[in-house]
Amino acid sequence: MVLLVDLIKPELGLFFWTLLTFLILLFVLRKFAWGPISEALDSRNQSIEEALKKAEQAKAEMASLESENERLLTEAREERARIIAEAKDQASSMVETAKSTAREEANREVEKGRAEVNTMKLAAMAQLKNEVGAIALAMSEKVLTRELDTDKKHQDFIKSEIEKAKLT
Amino acid sequence: MEVKLELKKLQSLLIIVVLCLLYLAPTQVSAQKAKKVDSHAGHNHAGHDHSGHSHAGHDHSGHKHAGHQHKGHNHAQTGKATKAHKGGNNAAHGSHAGHDSHGHDDHGHGDDMDVGGTILHHIGDSHDVHLPFGASIPLPCILYSKESGLQMFMSSAFDHGHKEVAGFSYDHGKVVRKDGAKFYDFSITRNVLVMLISALLMCLIFITAARAYKKNKGAPKGIQSIVEPLYEFVRDDIAKPSIGPKYKKYMPFLLTVFFFIWINNLLGLIPIPPFGANLTGNIAVTAALALITFILIVTGANKDYWMHIFNPPGVPLGVKPILILIEFLSLFIKPAALMIRLFANITAGHIIILSLVSLIFIAGKLAGDVAGFGSSLLVVPFMLFMNLLELFVAALQAFVFTILSAVFIGQAVEEHDHHEAH
Secondary structure, eight states: OHHHHHHTSOOHHHHHHHHHHHHHHHHHHIIIIIHHHHHHHHHHHHHHHHHHHHHHHHHHHHHHHHHHHHHHHHHHHHHHHHHHHHHHHHHHHHHHHHHHHHHHHHHHHHHHHHHHHHHHHHHHHHHHHHHHHHHHHHHHHHHHHHTTTTOHHHHHHHHHHHHHTOOO | OHHHHHHHHHHHHHHHHHHHHHHHHHHHHHHHHHHHHHHHHHHHHHOHHHHHHHHHTHHHHHHHHHHSOOHHHHHHHHHHHHHHHHHTOHHHHHHHHHHHHHOSOOOOOGGGOOHHHHHHHHHSOOSEEEOGGGOEEEOEEEEEETTTEEEEEEGGGGTTTTSOBTTEEEETTEEEETTOOOEEEOOOOHHHHHHHHHHHHHHHHHHHHHHHHHHOOSSOOTTHHHHHHHHHHIIIIIIHHHHOTTHHHHHHHHHHHHHHHHHHHHHHHOOSTTSOOOOTTSHHHHHHHHHHHHHHHHHHOOHHHHHHHHSOTTOOTTTHHHHHHHHHHHHHHHHHHHHHHHHHHHHHHHHHHHHHHHHHHHHHHHHHHHHHHHHHHHHHHHHHHHHHHHHHHHHHHHHHHHHHHHHHHHHHHOOOSOSTTO
8 A cells, every 4th residue: 555655656866867867868869869850851851852843944944955956956957948949949040041041152153153154145146146147148148149139129138037137 | 529628627637636635645644554564563473374384385485486587576575574574573574584685485475475565566666676586786875864965875785675874774665764854865766777778778779860861861771760750750740730830849859758758668668677667657757757848838838828728718707717727727737647647557557467477476376386387378478468558558658648748838839810719
């Protein structure tokens, strides 16, 4: 019975030692354990949060970079197409000009040739006419000297014919 | 809900009243004690056949000592020896002392087995660490009285209560003064020793863990993976929901009290001396812890809380005095409930386990050694079950003490937006 009462009767000594031990323990652990642990956990949480944020940012950046790349690529492709087309145009136009120049040149040459031929023809014709006239004259002279000397009518006729035979 | 709460308060109040009565009781009890001791001595004296039996039963004692744990019996007997001595029965004292000097072979007193005393002795405190087979390690006694000043000596100086030192003598695990002069006992008792060991253990565990965080910035490793979930448990499941935004200030206390109670509960379950002490089931320890909670409540309380106690808003004038009284008492009842809850739960666990152990010896006494051995086959599984249950209770009570402390502190520091709601 005595001991049973002792059970619920706080001993001053143990009370004192508990208080002292607990308060020292509280102080020591707060300084050397709970503080550092709490700081470490907080800083780790923060770093994890930051890392996540950074990853998110990097992802967004990557996405924007990719779209930029895509844009650049399509631009480059367009540019290339444009350049090729231009080059083609240029080439064809150059060919065209070359062709036309050549044609003109050819035409001009042909024209020139034709003119020359013409002139030469005219000259030849004139010469031929003169020749033929002379031959005819000579022929007719020979004929006429035989027959037409007497006939004035023939003489006139010959005359008009020669006149007609004037080479145009 | 409200009614239930009030009932609970009333219940706590009743417990307090009973406790106060028990406080006042010792004066009466000590008078009874004197009577009892007398009668006991007489009984011992008259019962010569008993002592004869004990001597006759020496063959028993040899057997007993071969295979059981006995520190308790041993000392229950020592206690009895002292009682007998007090009663003035020199013959009885002589015979008991003789046995005691052998240290272990006085278990043979068949009818003298005092199970209750043994159990209470085990869950109480003592000034030395008892080892099996009667050996013990002395602990320092630190005693202060106005007359003799500060006295420091090892408890071995008492020679298990047979010698007096500077007017102090040792009885029933307690230092007493025969002349009745007032003194203060600040001895490093078994409980204090275990508490100091547990404090060192806690420093070792948690400072090691904290150091690990300096080196390892990544995921927790080793001891961190034990400490961190528990730390986060206290933070996220106890402090944050109970206290609210001001929880950070109280984290060190909550963590320390949680681990202090838990680790000491666990050490109390280790049946190897000096552990196995009923530290967290000692009312002085729980009182000290509850006092710290009380101080935190009072120092942390804001104006709203005091208003809530001394001028409860929205209450009719007639009811106010009653409510003020209840609220004012609840200020003390809350930590007192903490104190009693932990004390009662842990002590009850120890008593149950010790009672189960005692069952083996009771059976052995009543029906012989074979029955004692047979009963152990039944009792040991029960004990195993109880130990496992206590393992759970150890964590549960640490949690309960911590969360209730947090809730009480939370009530005190809470910011009220609406006074009318109460």
